[in-house]
Amino acid sequence: MEDATDTFSRLRPRLLGAAYRMLGSSAEAEDVVQDVWLGWHGADQASIDNAEAWLVAATTRRAIDRLRSAHANREQYVGIWLPEPVLTDDGPTTPEQVNEISSDLSIAFLLVLEKLAPDARAAFLLHEVFDADYARIAKTLGKSEAACRQIVHRAKAQLLEDRKRYVVTQEAHQRLMKRFAEALSNGDFAGLKDMMDESAVLMGDGGGFVQSFPEPMVGGDRIAQLLYAPTLRPENHVRIELAEINGNLGVLRYFNGELESAQSYVSDGEHIQRIYVQRNPEKLRQILSHQPLHMR
Numbered sequence: 586m587e588d589a590t591d592t593f594s595r596l597r598p599r600l601l602g603a604a605y606r607m608l609g610s611s612a613e614a615e616d617v618v619q620d621v622w623l624g625w626h627g628a629d630q631a632s633i634d635n636a637e638a639w640l641v642a643a644t645t646r647r648a649i650d651r652l653r654s655a656h657a658n659r660e661q662y663v664g665i666w667l668p669e670p671v672l673t674d675d676g677p678t679t680p681e682q683v684n685e686i687s688s689d690l691s692i693a694f695l696l697v698l699e700k701l702a703p704d705a706r707a708a709f710l711l712h713e714v715f716d717a718d719y720a721r722i723a724k725t726l727g728k729s730e731a732a733c734r735q736i737v738h739r740a741k742a743q744l745l746e747d748r749k750r751y752v753v754t755q756e757a758h759q760r761l762m763k764r765f766a767e768a769l770s771n772g773d774f775a776g777l778k779d780m781m782d783e784s785a786v787l788m789g790d791g792g793g794f795v796q797s798f799p800e801p802m803v804g805g806d807r808i809a810q811l812l813y814a815p816t817l818r819p820e821n822h823v824r825i826e827l828a829e830i831n832g833n834l835g836v837l838r839y840f841n842g843e844l845e846s847a848q849s850y851v852s853d854g855e856h857i858q859r860i861y862v863q864r865n866p867e868k869l870r871q872i873l874s875h876q877p878l879h880m881r
Contacts, residue, residue, distance in 0.1 A: 592636045593625055599637070599715070600644045602690075602880035606710050607648035607703075608655065609668030609695050611871045617647045641715065642725040645707050652703040663793030665801070667861050668695040669868040670830045670847040672875075689714050690832040690880075692849040692861045697744050708733050709740040755833075757854025762827065762834040765850070765857065769836065770825040772816035774809065781805030782856040789846075792865030808860065815840070828872075837872065847872055 587595070600621060604614035621643045633639045659666050670692060688694065698706050704726055711717040711725065719730040719737075726733060761780065768776035785805040791797030802808055815821050815838075824839040828847075836848040847869060851859035863869065 589625065589630050593622060593640065596637055596640050598880050600640055603641060603644050603710065603715060604648045605671070605880055606690065606695065606698070606714065607645070607652055607706060609699075610868075611669055611671050613651055613655075614648075617644060617651060620647055638717075638721055641711070641717070642721070645711065645725050649703045649707055652706070656703075663791070664797050664799050665788050665790050667788060667790035667863055667865075667868075668692055668831075669871065670835075670849060670861075670863050671871050671880075673829050673832050673880075688832075691851075692831050693851050693859060695831070696861075700743060701740055704728075705736050705740045708736045709744070712737045713741070753852060753854045758850075758852050759834045761852050761854060761857070762836075762850060766825050766827050766836055769812060769816075769838075770823075772813060774813045777809040777813055778806055780857055781809050782853075782858045785857055785859065787811065787860040787862060789862040790865050790868065792867060794866055795864045797862070797864055805857075830872075844869055844873055 597618060600618050601614055604617040605611055608614055608617070621640060624643055625640060628639075673690065698709075701709060708722050708726060711722050712719070717725075719733050722728075722733045722737075723730045728736075765777070765780050767773075768780065783805045784803065785808050787798075787802040787808045789797035789802075802811065815823050820841075822841045824842070826837040826839070827834055828837050829835070830837075830847055830849050833849065835850055837844060838846045838848060845864065847863045849861040849863075850857055
């Protein structure tokens, strides 16, 4: 029979995935899961009928509490706030699992979730990502099943249009990204321009630690010029590496051997539509550790 420690270890990736999707921060997600472990260790195991339900509910409640306090902090954030990127290249291997991770773990999707209040985000994720029924969601959130149905329905309606924009096959996106990374590496300005959507948007997060744009940059030609510019300065020694970031192929850019940014891309398989450039050193720590985040 599986003991309490083994049960927690088996479910830990699921708990970490739930907390990260709620908070957009691997460090905060790790803290939440650690808190849950302490609570689990002190709980009366004999009184718990469903270990997974207990652990997911405890993780969700703690993440909601953190998210409520995080909103106040984000109002004080310098510049554009973007979720913390994570490496996921040692994750699921089946096509179905890969598609699931790429759709509900992407930086674009996490930003869409930012539109939802904490309870709505939790209800939506529990139902749509973790397949929880409304009775379980109601118990987790301390609301009626009818209220939870309404919350999820409204959340789905609010997010539907945004999610549709990011539907593309992994194969098409990967082909485009390989060409794009090659153009970045070779300083091929014409190639970069050709692969950019004319209405493309770039958002950068420097967190007040490094320079970044306070507002989104719009326009494929402008963005291509911005990405091309560092190759004109030989002292930068630019190196481009492809990496799976939040379930999708993206780019790690190095200046003089130091990681300068993690770049996540949204495409339609033919052109780049959105770019999320994470430059905040506080949010690059997980990538610098070279340890992919184990979650599902």
